[in-house]
Amino acid sequence: MSQAVPGKETIEAAHQLIAPYIHHTPVLTSQFLDEQSGAQLFFKCENLQKVGAFKARGGLNAMLSLPSEQLTNGVTTHSSGNHAQAIAFAAAKVGAKAYIVMPENSPRVKISAVESYGAEITFCVNTPEARQTAVDEIITRTGSAFIHPFNNYEVIAGQATAAKELMEQAGEPLDLLIAPVGGGGLLSGTALAAHYFSPETKVYAGEPEGAADAVLSFRSDKIEKAPYVKTIADGLLTYLGDKTFPIIKQHVSDIWLVSDEEIIAAMRYLWERMKLVVEPSGAVALAAVLKNRELVKGRRVGIILTGGNVDLGRLPF
Template sequence: MDFNTSTLKDFEEAHDRIRNHIHRTPILTNATINEMAGCSISFKCENFQKVGAFKARGGMNAILGLSDADKQKGVATHSSGNHAQAVALAAKVAGIKAWIVMPSNAPKVKKDAVKGYGAEVIECEPTIDAREDTLNAVIQENGALLIHPYNDERIIIGQGTATKELIEDAEKDFDYILTPIGGGGLISGAALVSHYLSPNTKVIGGEPEAADDAYRSFKSGQLVKNDGPPKTIADGLLTNLGDKNFEVIKKYVHDIYLVNDAEIMVALRLVWERMKIIIEPSCAVPLAVVLKNKSVFENKNVGIVLSGGNVDLGKIKFD
């Protein structure tokens, strides 16, 4: 599809397609966090989603939307975690074959989860080039269809259903909606669906300072990549921004803000301690943005998509 011709109907059809295979996740609030932030925040809890992240939505939409002929070919992708599980689960629901290329250093628990859904895991060296080369070889050998982790219209529309639910269920008009930015699938979907359902809402992205390719792309108007392997506690946001996502961001996203790892960890700990729920570091980035820029959000209604809760506890170190 062409995003210039996309409509609300695309999101409605995607939502109808996947609704029986995902959770309609809750919206939570916290008085203490609101007081600290100086605004009213509604948290859309995709950390409670199937596979533990919003990725289940895009994977399910992309695969369940395939024709019967395409389903016979099977699907393939590369991912170190959440998208891998999302595609594996969606392929299981659709009853089709899935090949998932995963880096050798991906957590064993995630590899086991993908295998548990019935997908075939092909390991490769832990570099982007190795992942893409291995995936291309798998597709060449098996004739499988590529389900890209984020740079895919079907994925973007699927991810947008999280924000669709947030707008529908919150019973308030949002001044701002925030999501983290990695490859750009979540914020692209959020920006598009907000454009249709809540056009006065400003969509803002949050990104780690150490992986700021989306910020630099947005400010320059030209798609750029991270310089070398970025290092940040927000390991779910290390991917470079996709070109399809960038086109949506340029047109529909209001702004992108940066936060550092210390600020991310403050937000993470705040959610763990005050809300009693587990989120991953990448998920804490939008709250960190709000806490860092209080004057922007003061006395506003703010929606935040909590993107996921798949945490490697061994990497979490609180001072």
């Protein structure tokens, strides 16, 4: 496993490695949302990615980067859903066994998807400590290789390919690039991609008020936990890792907080106006843009719509 922050060549190699397995997702625009924001918006539709989320990129890159002898005992990870699906999907592609630890309150749609890829699920209470304990037990029992959901340089390099594609597809350089932040795998990858492939592009993050750890870490210069956790954006509940945080601190301009009401309004716009099925976590970047109109006005703005794995029986509108 790589011990170094991914370089430009590493991200290019990751892109080549995963290209045969992923969708080259479209970049869409919306006249309505351009008018709402006062900016020119370019939406990278990772909700249309394999497994319904950008996580397929990092999961595949990490899996395909493992030496074959490490795959013989399978792989394990912990995730509330999208990374779980990515690892289960990637393991099925390479013929490895996947052991997935999921919180017992994970969305049913995500649990069903993980099962459909043939992974073995272990449920735990939804705390980072319980997740890690369950993973450690599986590794002791099976000898499987652990792929962290975000604090892993192969995962970060894989996630960086979404922003790399977006910048290529947008044509002219983007002024701003916005991604949501949970553990920071996507955000750190996005920040590195902008740094290497479009240095003039500034990177910002959207974060739910109900899981505001990254913004605290960003201000205090050390990894913080959120003062409280209560948000509809179930994919963004984790705090930053020791690999993701330094990259974010160095290359991200700012982190914008949004309320659940703002997330739901953005999600509704995406469903109604763009006909895109996007989950709450996936709408956070758009919510952040709409909240900060004065900062994006007249700019070319890339937005990563991270996923579309919604429990249709529990829509917030």
